[in-house]
Amino acid sequence: MTVQELPGAGAPHRVxxxxxxxxxxxxxxxxPDPEPYRVLGTxxxxxxxxxxxxxxxxxxxxxxxxxxxxxxxxxxxxxxVYPSTVGQEAAEIAAALVLExxxxxxxxYRDTLAAVARGLDPVQALTLLRGDWHTGYDPREHRIxxxxxxxxxxxxxxxxxxxxxxxxxxxxxxxxxVGDGGTSxxxxxxxxxxxxxWQAPVxxxxxxxxxxxxxxxxxxxxxxxxxxxxxxxxxxxxxxxxNDVAAMHEVLTEAVxxxxxxxxxxxxxxxxxxxxxxxxxxxxxxxxxxxxxxAWKAHDPVQLLERxxxxxxxxxxxxxxxxxxxxxxxxxxxxxxxxxDPVTDPMDLFAHVYAEQTGRLREQAAMLxxxxxAEGE
Amino acid sequence: xxxxxxxxxxxxxxxxxxxxxxxAEDPTVHVMGEDVGALGGVFRxxxxxxxxxxxxxxxxxxxxxxxxxxxxxGMAMYGLRPVVEMQFDAFAYPAFEQLLSHVAKMRNRTRGxxxxxxxxxxxxxxxIGGVEHHCDSSEAxxxxxPGLTVVTPATVEDAYGLLRESIASxxxxxxxxxxxxxxSKSQWSPEAPAAVPGIGKALVxxxxxxxxxxxxxxxxxxCLEAAEAAREEGWDLEVVDLRSLVPFDEETVVASVRRxxxxxVVHEAGGFGGPGAEVAARVSERCFxxxxxxxxxxxxxxxxxxxxxxxxxHLPGVERILDAVAxxxxxx
Ligand SMILES: Cc1ncc(C[n+]2csc(CCOP(=O)(O)OP(=O)(O)O)c2C)c(N)n1
Numbered sequence: 001m002t003v004q005e006l007p008g009a010g011a012p013h014r015v016x017x018x019x020x021x022x023x024x025x026x027x028x029x030x031x032p033d034p035e036p037y038r039v040l041g042t043x044x045x046x047x048x049x050x051x052x053x054x055x056x057x058x059x060x061x062x063x064x065x066x067x068x069x070x071x072x073x074x075x076x077x078x079x080x081v082y083p084s085t086v087g088q089e090a091a092e093i094a095a096a097l098v099l100e101x102x103x104x105x106x107x108x109y110r111d112t113l114a115a116v117a118r119g120l121d122p123v124q125a126l127t128l129l130r131g132d133w134h135t136g137y138d139p140r141e142h143r144i145x146x147x148x149x150x151x152x153x154x155x156x157x158x159x160x161x162x163x164x165x166x167x168x169x170x171x172x173x174x175x176x177x178v179g180d181g182g183t184s185x186x187x188x189x190x191x192x193x194x195x196x197x198w199q200a201p202v203x204x205x206x207x208x209x210x211x212x213x214x215x216x217x218x219x220x221x222x223x224x225x226x227x228x229x230x231x232x233x234x235x236x237x238x239x240x241x242x243n244d245v246a247a248m249h250e251v252l253t254e255a256v257x258x259x260x261x262x263x264x265x266x267x268x269x270x271x272x273x274x275x276x277x278x279x280x281x282x283x284x285x286x287x288x289x290x291x292x293x294x295a296w297k298a299h300d301p302v303q304l305l306e307r308x309x310x311x312x313x314x315x316x317x318x319x320x321x322x323x324x325x326x327x328x329x330x331x332x333x334x335x336x337x338x339x340x341d342p343v344t345d346p347m348d349l350f351a352h353v354y355a356e357q358t359g360r361l362r363e364q365a366a367m368l369x370x371x372x373x374a375e376g377e
Numbered sequence: 378x379x380x381x382x383x384x385x386x387x388x389x390x391x392x393x394x395x396x397x398x399x400x401a402e403d404p405t406v407h408v409m410g411e412d413v414g415a416l417g418g419v420f421r422x423x424x425x426x427x428x429x430x431x432x433x434x435x436x437x438x439x440x441x442x443x444x445x446x447x448x449x450x451g452m453a454m455y456g457l458r459p460v461v462e463m464q465f466d467a468f469a470y471p472a473f474e475q476l477l478s479h480v481a482k483m484r485n486r487t488r489g490x491x492x493x494x495x496x497x498x499x500x501x502x503x504x505i506g507g508v509e510h511h512c513d514s515s516e517a518x519x520x521x522x523p524g525l526t527v528v529t530p531a532t533v534e535d536a537y538g539l540l541r542e543s544i545a546s547x548x549x550x551x552x553x554x555x556x557x558x559x560x561s562k563s564q565w566s567p568e569a570p571a572a573v574p575g576i577g578k579a580l581v582x583x584x585x586x587x588x589x590x591x592x593x594x595x596x597x598x599x600c601l602e603a604a605e606a607a608r609e610e611g612w613d614l615e616v617v618d619l620r621s622l623v624p625f626d627e628e629t630v631v632a633s634v635r636r637x638x639x640x641x642v643v644h645e646a647g648g649f650g651g652p653g654a655e656v657a658a659r660v661s662e663r664c665f666x667x668x669x670x671x672x673x674x675x676x677x678x679x680x681x682x683x684x685x686x687x688x689x690x691h692l693p694g695v696e697r698i699l700d701a702v703a704x705x706x707x708x709x
Pocket of ligand 1 (some may be wrong): 274
């Protein structure tokens with residue numbers, strides 16, 4: 001129906017189009033490819049750097065062992081809780097390895113493994129989950145923000161830090177990790193928007209592991225993919241197979257380079273799967289089937305790389321054994337050190353609330369000290 | 378040294394000057410918020426700063442309070458000192474997740490390794506005929522959050538001195554600006570501002586002998602007026618300005634009440650769970666034997682902030698304070 005045909009409409013009337021706020025760019029180059037990017041098992045795998053891939057292999061094996069050890073420590077009561085990343089090791093480890101020393105990692109509560117892969121002492125990385133303090137390391141020393149429990153709230157921090165670094169002329173990139181559920185939070189939106197407006201050197205890595213506790217992705221979003229969300233902010237979105245460590249490495253490296261050279265932020269969705277329950281408190285059988293888990297087992301990140309590397313002669317029996325031995329040694333060391341009771345100082349409760357203790361806190365500290373002394377008598 | 382003659386200046390000018398001087402002295406100080414650049418903020422408190430320091434240091438952010446405070450956290454992590462403007466009291470609420478979960482706790486979570494020197498300026502309180510969501514007295518939310526310093530100036534001198542201190546503080550400071558005092562004046566010299574006592578120190582603004590009015594921010598001028606009016610009734614009232622709610626200067630308050638034996642706490646925020654409840658409790662605990670009457674409170678009602686035409690019934694005024702003072706003539 002044209003204008004003239006509308007009942008009561010007079011002669012078509014012409015208006016000069018208003019001076020408009022026009023879209024600043026074409027959406028097409030920002031759109032993710034609909035299929036997750038893959039390297040392993042494709043012709044692109046011929047280009048793999050053997051030394052780098054052997055390093056990744058060792059890290060993946062170590063990461064898998066770390067997950068198993070941490071889960072065992074929960075069963076023994078040594079950890080209050082452990083959100084496992086079995087099945088997600090490729091994304092966790094690539095996130096850590098693509099960063100340079102001066103860069104910053106902003107992990108979520110699940111991303112202990114990324115922090116460990118970045119070089120953090122596993123015991124320090126587990127302080128939060130063990131319950132002896134909230135953070136077990138100096139974030140500035142390691143350039144790893146505290147593991148963040150409130151979902152997506154670390155994302156604006158990453159943007160602010162990257163922005164500050166750029167203002168100071170430092171070539172620092174911030175890589176922020178978040179889950180698929182976390183993308184529904186307001187802070188996710190605000191962080192992406194700020195990052196794009198400021199062209200901040202940030203890489204947002206969404207690990208889409210299928211669930212937010214029990215809620216599947218389909219109930220989290222109606223977007224075609226989470227990577228598509230980037231387009232609305234004016235940054236590229238990339239969809240990648242999160243279990244393919246070579247693809248993760250490539251896509252992350254490109255995004256980090258883009259950020260470092262002034263190209264602004266990127267949103268990456270790594271499609272992966274959480275093989276274990278959300279945490280030890282969760283019963284995953286209530287919301288997913290064994291068949292689904294089995295199907296993902298066939299797409300295991302460690303196996304994918306091992307198959308590719310052995311087929312290409314990059315890895316042999318000895319290499320595999322070496323990686324496993326190193327992982328065992330790490331696990332034994334972790335076990336031993338975690339079996340020692342952590343030493344906590346109750347007076348620390350008051351030590352770091354303000355730079356200078358308030359009168360109120362001094363009073364309360366004195367009260368606790370007196371209680372402790374009375375107990376000791 | 379030449380002394381610069383003080384001339385009448387407003388609290389708004391003193392606040393602007395405080396940011397300007399802090400930015401000139403310390404290149405890590407950054408101002409950010411909604412409309413803080415070309416407009417100078419809706420109250421013009423950041424007026425002229427962008428011209429002097431450029432958009433990298435005085436930044437009009439997207440309209441997103443959680444984003445503003447959340448990015449300020451990251452900037453502070455990297456060594457900057459962000460001064461964040463929240464446009465109005467009730468519009469700071471979207472940022473509360475960042476404020477409560479991160480700003481207030483980062484020092485504690487990291488066992489002192491990562492303090493966050495962020496100043497959050499919040500124009501607060503009523504009395505300007507604003508529509509809803511523009512007049513909240515939100516101080517109790519902040520004072521109930523450990524890790525935050527909460528400061529509120531009531532004079533032009535304090536506006537400058539306390540804001541400089543807040544920006545220099547290694548802890549996050551919620552700097553509550555009583556918006557109805559923005560245009561209050563004083564003889565004050567921006568060239569040679571007089572030093573004022575720091576954060577955490579209350580001041581006796583008027584000495585008196587028969588009772589103490591304890592107050593802060595927008596209610597200070599009201600209390601001073603009430604104290605003048607009370608002279609006719611034979612009351613010589615002392616007026617204590619808290620200046621800083623956290624830390625709370627118990628000593629100055631307690632010393633005053635021990636001298637006068639009677640106390641009334643006055644603020645605009647609702648009484649239930651308001652800062653006055655805390656002050657009254659502390660005074661009762663520490664001055665019990667000196668008290669001639671119970672500690673009374675004169676506060677806003679426990680209601681959502683009323684529409685402009687009714688706000689005069691809500692805000693504690695001279696009459697209500699005098700009524701409370703009359704009740705201090707306690708006979709059991
Ligand atoms: C703001 C907030 N709301 C709720 C929670 C409780 N919670 C913890 S993990 C989680 C699910 C997160 O899912 P997702 O973002 O997909 O990350 P994943 O655990 O799968 O890595 C929820 C709801 C929280 N930590 N923070």
